[in-house]
Amino acid sequence: MIGSNTTENHPVMGSMIKNEVINQQKRLIVIDPRRIELARYADYYFPIKPGTNIAILNGFMHVIVKEGLYDKAFVENRTEGFEDLKKTLEKYTPAYVADICGLDNPDDIVAAARLMASLKPMALYYSMGITQFVSGVNGVKSTANLQMMLGNMGVEGGGVNPLRGQNNVQGACDMGALPATYPAYQPVASEDNKKKFEDAWSVKNLSVKPGLTLMEMMNAAHAGGVKAMYIMGENPVMSDPNQQHVIEALDNLELLVVQDIFLTETAQHAHVVLPSCAFLEKEGTATNTERRVQPMHRVLKPGRLIKDDWWITMQIANRMGADWDYEDAKDIFKEIRKVTPSYAGITYKRIENELIQWPCPTKEHPGTKVLHREAFSRGKGLFTAIEYTPPFEETDREFPLILTTGRILQQFHTGSMSRNSRVLEETAPEGFVEVNPNDAGNLDVADGELVSVSTRRGSIRVKARVVERIKPNAVFIPFHFYESCANRLTVDCLDPVCKIPEYKVCACRVEKIVA
Amino acid sequence: MDKIKLTIDGKEVSGLRGQTIMEVARDNGIDIPHLCYHPKLSKTGACRLCLVRIDGKMLKTSCTELAGDGMSVITEDEALRNIRKWLLGLLLMEGDHNCLYCDADGDCELQRYAKIYNVEKTDEDFPRNPREVDYVTSNAIKRNENRCILCGRCIRACKEIQVSNVWGFTERGSQTHLIADDDRKIGESSCVKCGTCVQLCPTGALTFQTVSGKGLNWELKKESSICIYCGVGCKIDFYTNEEGVLVKAIGNDDGPNKGHLCVKGRFGFDFVQSPKRLTKPLMKKDGEFVEVGWKEALDFVAGRMRAVKEKDGPDAIAALSSAKCTNEENYLMQKFMRAVIGSNNVDHCARL
Ligand code: SF4
Ligand code: SF4
Ligand code: SF4
Numbered sequence: 001m002i003g004s005n006t007t008e009n010h011p012v013m014g015s016m017i018k019n020e021v022i023n024q025q026k027r028l029i030v031i032d033p034r035r036i037e038l039a040r041y042a043d044y045y046f047p048i049k050p051g052t053n054i055a056i057l058n059g060f061m062h063v064i065v066k067e068g069l070y071d072k073a074f075v076e077n078r079t080e081g082f083e084d085l086k087k088t089l090e091k092y093t094p095a096y097v098a099d100i101c102g103l104d105n106p107d108d109i110v111a112a113a114r115l116m117a118s119l120k121p122m123a124l125y126y127s128m129g130i131t132q133f134v135s136g137v138n139g140v141k142s143t144a145n146l147q148m149m150l151g152n153m154g155v156e157g158g159g160v161n162p163l164r165g166q167n168n169v170q171g172a173c174d175m176g177a178l179p180a181t182y183p184a185y186q187p188v189a190s191e192d193n194k195k196k197f198e199d200a201w202s203v204k205n206l207s208v209k210p211g212l213t214l215m216e217m218m219n220a221a222h223a224g225g226v227k228a229m230y231i232m233g234e235n236p237v238m239s240d241p242n243q244q245h246v247i248e249a250l251d252n253l254e255l256l257v258v259q260d261i262f263l264t265e266t267a268q269h270a271h272v273v274l275p276s277c278a279f280l281e282k283e284g285t286a287t288n289t290e291r292r293v294q295p296m297h298r299v300l301k302p303g304r305l306i307k308d309d310w311w312i313t314m315q316i317a318n319r320m321g322a323d324w325d326y327e328d329a330k331d332i333f334k335e336i337r338k339v340t341p342s343y344a345g346i347t348y349k350r351i352e353n354e355l356i357q358w359p360c361p362t363k364e365h366p367g368t369k370v371l372h373r374e375a376f377s378r379g380k381g382l383f384t385a386i387e388y389t390p391p392f393e394e395t396d397r398e399f400p401l402i403l404t405t406g407r408i409l410q411q412f413h414t415g416s417m418s419r420n421s422r423v424l425e426e427t428a429p430e431g432f433v434e435v436n437p438n439d440a441g442n443l444d445v446a447d448g449e450l451v452s453v454s455t456r457r458g459s460i461r462v463k464a465r466v467v468e469r470i471k472p473n474a475v476f477i478p479f480h481f482y483e484s485c486a487n488r489l490t491v492d493c494l495d496p497v498c499k500i501p502e503y504k505v506c507a508c509r510v511e512k513i514v515a
Numbered sequence: 516m517d518k519i520k521l522t523i524d525g526k527e528v529s530g531l532r533g534q535t536i537m538e539v540a541r542d543n544g545i546d547i548p549h550l551c552y553h554p555k556l557s558k559t560g561a562c563r564l565c566l567v568r569i570d571g572k573m574l575k576t577s578c579t580e581l582a583g584d585g586m587s588v589i590t591e592d593e594a595l596r597n598i599r600k601w602l603l604g605l606l607l608m609e610g611d612h613n614c615l616y617c618d619a620d621g622d623c624e625l626q627r628y629a630k631i632y633n634v635e636k637t638d639e640d641f642p643r644n645p646r647e648v649d650y651v652t653s654n655a656i657k658r659n660e661n662r663c664i665l666c667g668r669c670i671r672a673c674k675e676i677q678v679s680n681v682w683g684f685t686e687r688g689s690q691t692h693l694i695a696d697d698d699r700k701i702g703e704s705s706c707v708k709c710g711t712c713v714q715l716c717p718t719g720a721l722t723f724q725t726v727s728g729k730g731l732n733w734e735l736k737k738e739s740s741i742c743i744y745c746g747v748g749c750k751i752d753f754y755t756n757e758e759g760v761l762v763k764a765i766g767n768d769d770g771p772n773k774g775h776l777c778v779k780g781r782f783g784f785d786f787v788q789s790p791k792r793l794t795k796p797l798m799k800k801d802g803e804f805v806e807v808g809w810k811e812a813l814d815f816v817a818g819r820m821r822a823v824k825e826k827d828g829p830d831a832i833a834a835l836s837s838a839k840c841t842n843e844e845n846y847l848m849q850k851f852m853r854a855v856i857g858s859n860n861v862d863h864c865a866r867l
């Protein structure tokens with residue numbers, strides 16, 4: 001488990017893992033800057049400095065290569081690029097890695113690496129603790145390096161398993177709600193795909209130029225290049241890094257349309273706000289983190305003037321010259337199946353009783369439990385030699401602590417749903433900053449005391465929680481609470497490839513508030 | 516795996532070696548009365564209600580006894596019936612089972628068997644230990660031990676499914692009772708409010724705080740959907756009452772979650788019926804939002820978008836789709852941007 005606080009963010013999965021470890025005696029290695037619940041049950045726990053994932057992964061691989069513990073047959077037959085990786089790994093000795101990661105015991109790196117190599121298969125899980133860095137893509141590639149080296153790919157119980165943070169992130173990506181790909185990850189920058197979708201949609205002149213990512217959109221809106229924005233069910237004012245910049249960008253637009261269930265922080269900046277159905281008022285499908293496509297039914301009747309998101313989009317489209325006539329979600333799904341090969345065999349009827357994982361190309365196909373069984377999508381699995389690079393913002397005299405952000409069990413994301421649910425809100429009503437007792441002592445801060453946390457971008461006031469579970473020199477703030485909005489502090493530098501913001505590290509300062 | 520053949524109540528059935536009699540019976544659609552047994556939990560054979568007669572002689576608890584090849588099993592005869600009545604009678608006397616005041620009324624396994632076996636509470640003077648009633652310390656869980664039959668399902672649910680190990684038995688014999696952690700109130704314990712113990716409690720000893728006063732169990736309607744809060748995608752049965760108000764969320768056994776939920780999936784849905792919901796389209800006029808009709812709002816949006824597209828080109832328009840919306844809605848949003856606007860400026864918060 002690396003960079004995933006599973007028992008709080010994917011609790012049901014967290015319980016399944018706990019069950020395997022506690023009740024079925026499976027072995028567990030946990031890597032996380034915070035002493036999360038799973039760390040308690042781990043054979044080895046590595047409290048690494050935030051932003052040093054790649055270093056420790058390289059450290060494990062260094063040991064595995066040096067001691068010849070890798071899966072030679074798998075590396076030989078199914079992969080390429082191993083020699084380059086090997087060279088890069090040379091300098092990542094346990095001592096060197098322990099130094100980068102702030103660990104006391106380099107021998108544990110050796111022991112954990114041996115344990116990994118001795119038990120097959122090993123499943124690797126990660127979440128935003130790997131991806132939300134300027135080096136996010138490289139972090140993911142490093143996990144793949146490790147698993148390929150151990151021959152843990154394409155087997156049940158192995159693999160690199162990202163845990164998706166929102167219920168339909170997987171589906172939104174599958175459906176092509178991404179700037180560079182049509183449904184089923186078919187690149188837009190391809191004349192063939194352009195032709196294919198022009199035929200399917202009976203239109204001409206689809207663009208082959210990949211679009212802007214979320215953060216680029218905001219920058220373009222700020223600079224004036226993007227003039228109109230249509231936002232469905234998102235709250236970037238709360239969820240994006242560097243809040244002030246986002247607000248300025250939105251206020252700079254000629255048209256901002258927000259379609260949501262609440263008048264969110266973002267909707268307040270809109271020209272038009274369109275009320276849409278909440279998920280319990282909808283029919284449709286959602287795809288979970290294991291690629292299972294599941295049905296959602298209408299449980300509650302929406303208010304009289306509240307509309308389905310798809311209906312609203314269709315109305316706007318038709319006023320702009322389209323002639324769509326979808327009757328319901330099922331109609332749309334039929335079209336999805338035609339243009340999305342991996343969904344072709346999935347029908348509303350089948351998913352009522354079957355748990356189908358895509359790819360599922362035909363109605364007779366049972367779905368696919370394990371990817372890359374015989375071969376990887378590109379043929380051979382490619383090892384990528386990756387060097388550890390420090391995070392964008394390093395600590396200094398003025399901002400001596402590392403700030404990392406995340407979620408807690410009882411709240412979700414920007415809070416617009418969970419904070420309006422009584423049991424959740426009562427159980428966790430306010431934000432906090434976790435501070436290690438050492439640091440708290442130095443700052444003369446007591447548990448429960450209000451402190452100010454500042455970064456180069458802004459400053460918030462929040463209650464301190466003095467706890468051992470956060471490493472010295474680091475602090476943690478959950479980002480659900482508008483009263484103490486963590487994203488007023490975070491930095492908006494992006495991973496160069498996938499443009500994910502670096503939420504997990506920036507430099508900050510914590511101060512006692514003197515009345 | 517080894518196949519075995521046996522007869523249950525004269526019917527020939529097959530099962531696998533290693534299965535218990537209960538499991539073989541269930542696979543073949545035969546219901547053997549039980550209270551402490553639950554298919555998702557380990558077996559204890561504590562309630563004795565599932566006794567069956569084997570080969571015309573021995574009585575064994577079918578939830579723990581392995582099925583054997585050639586076995587002949589009788590699930591009920593005169594003697595077994597009397598034992599069940601006697602066991603149920605004891606359970607009724609030992610506790611305070613007044614269904615009138617119980618949230619489990621109509622959804623209680625003890626009540627069901629009491630009706631099926633026509634058992635009534637008889638001996639009013641049966642010695643009873645005062646037990647814990649705690650309706651206040653947790654905002655999620657209500658506890659009334661006077662309705663507890665000591666089946667231990669809650670203990671196993673918390674240990675084997677949620678893996679938080681909150682519940683346990685303490686003391687012995689007629690003094691046996693449940694405690695949370697090292698004898699704390701449930702609201703002050705390490706309970707994370709996943710509600711799994713409540714879902715699996717066969718009686719009204721553990722109930723949800725949130726259901727009281729929201730209608731009768733047999734009038735509730737059930738429909739399934741998928742949890743909105745994370746990518747595990749737990750399948751949930753939502754119960755609504757006759758007024759269309761959401762009453763409770765129960766984990767669906769056929770989903771990837773196999774019936775389990777976390778606190779968000781269990782209690783996170785008030786927001787849907789919150790009075791803060793938007794109910795009408797809004798347009799900003801002179802810096803203030805005013806309510807408008809759909810036609811006005813949609814005409815305005817389409818008109819402005821067309822104007823921007825003509826003046827500054829399609830790439831001056833961008834859209835954010837949503838990881839909380841359905842596949843169908845995401846599909847349509849990207850189709851709208853690509854086919855109608857002519858730009859690939861569409862993204863969502865996968866990276867956040
Ligand atoms: S609600 Fe969940 S955590 Fe709490 S006691 Fe019940 S099973 Fe355990
Ligand atoms: S509280 Fe419910 S589940 Fe737990 S022992 Fe009592 S009756 Fe059984
Ligand atoms: S119930 Fe909990 S674990 Fe399951 S999908 Fe919802 S948030 Fe995730």
